[in-house]
Amino acid sequence: MQPVSFTESATRVQRSNLKSAAWGMTCAALAFSFVGMSVPVKGQQNAAPRMEVLPLRGAISLYDKACIRCHGPGGSFYGSELGKGKTPEQLRKMVWEMCIAQGGLTVSQREVDAMTAYHRSIMHSEPYVEILGTSPTEVIGEATPGSALQLQIGTKVIPVTLTENRWHAAIETTKAATIIATRNGKTTRLPIALGKFTLHQQ
Numbered sequence: 001m002q003p004v005s006f007t008e009s010a011t012r013v014q015r016s017n018l019k020s021a022a023w024g025m026t027c028a029a030l031a032f033s034f035v036g037m038s039v040p041v042k043g044q045q046n047a048a049p050r051m052e053v054l055p056l057r058g059a060i061s062l063y064d065k066a067c068i069r070c071h072g073p074g075g076s077f078y079g080s081e082l083g084k085g086k087t088p089e090q091l092r093k094m095v096w097e098m099c100i101a102q103g104g105l106t107v108s109q110r111e112v113d114a115m116t117a118y119h120r121s122i123m124h125s126e127p128y129v130e131i132l133g134t135s136p137t138e139v140i141g142e143a144t145p146g147s148a149l150q151l152q153i154g155t156k157v158i159p160v161t162l163t164e165n166r167w168h169a170a171i172e173t174t175k176a177a178t179i180i181a182t183r184n185g186k187t188t189r190l191p192i193a194l195g196k197f198t199l200h201q202q
C-alpha cells in the first residue's frame with residue numbers, strides 16, 4: 001500500500017485517514033488482481049517477476065473522478081486562460097486546494113505533482129503520460145485519450161494500445177525503454193520508471 005503523505009496539512013490527515021485506508025485496500029486489491037491476471041510468459045508462471053504497482057490512480061483518472069464535472073473532458077472547459085500568470089508552484093497549490101475543496105479527494109504529494117503535470121500538459125496541448133506499474137516484463141500507465149503510443153526499446157519500436165486513458169505493454173527485455181505519445185502533432189517521451197510522468201519543462 002502506498003503511504004499517503006500529507007505534510008501540507010496535518011489536520012486534514014486525521015480526517016482523511018479512514019478514507020485513504022479504504023482506498024489503499026481497494027488499490028492493493030486491484031493491483032493484486034492485475035498482477036494475477038497478467039502473468040506474462042507462457043510456461044514460466046513461477047518465474048514471473050512481480051510487478052511494482054502504485055495505487056492505480058493516475059492523474060487522468062483522478063481528474064475524471066473529481067474534476068471533469070466542472071472543468072470538462074481533458075480540461076476542455078478551462079479555456080486558454082488555464083494557468084495564465086501562475087508560477088508552477090502557484091498552479092500546484094491551486095490544483096492541490098481544488099483536490100481537497102472541490103474534488104473531495106485525499107491525495108498524496110506525488111498525486112498532486114502528477115495532477116499539476118497533467119494540467120501543464122493541458123496548457124501546452126501536449127499528450128500526458130504516466131507510469132503506474134512496472135516489472136521487467138510489463139509496464140502499465142495512463143495517457144491522454146486519443147494519443148498514439150509507442151514503446152522504444154533500444155532500436156526497436158512497438159505500438160502500444162491505449163484504451164481510454166489506460167495502457168499496458170509487454171517489455172521483452174530489461175533494457176532501458178521509453179514510452180512515446182503523439183497527439184495532434186505533439187510528441188512527449190518518458191523513460192520507463194515507476195511513478196514517473198511527463199512534465200512540460202517551460
Ligand code: HEC
Pocket residue numbers: 062063066067068069070071078081082083084086094095098099100102103105115119
Ligand atoms: C464544483 C465545481 C468544481 C470542481 C469539482 C473542481 N473545480 Fe476547479 N475550479 C472551479 C471554479 C469555479 C474555478 C474558478 C474559480 C477559482 O479560481 O477559484 C476553478 C478553478 C480551477 C483552476 C484554476 C484555473 C485557471 O484558469 O488557472 C484549477 C487549476 C482547477 N480549478 C483545478 C481543479 C482540479 C484539479 C479539480 C479536481 C480535483 C477541480 N478543479 C475540481 C470549480 C470546480
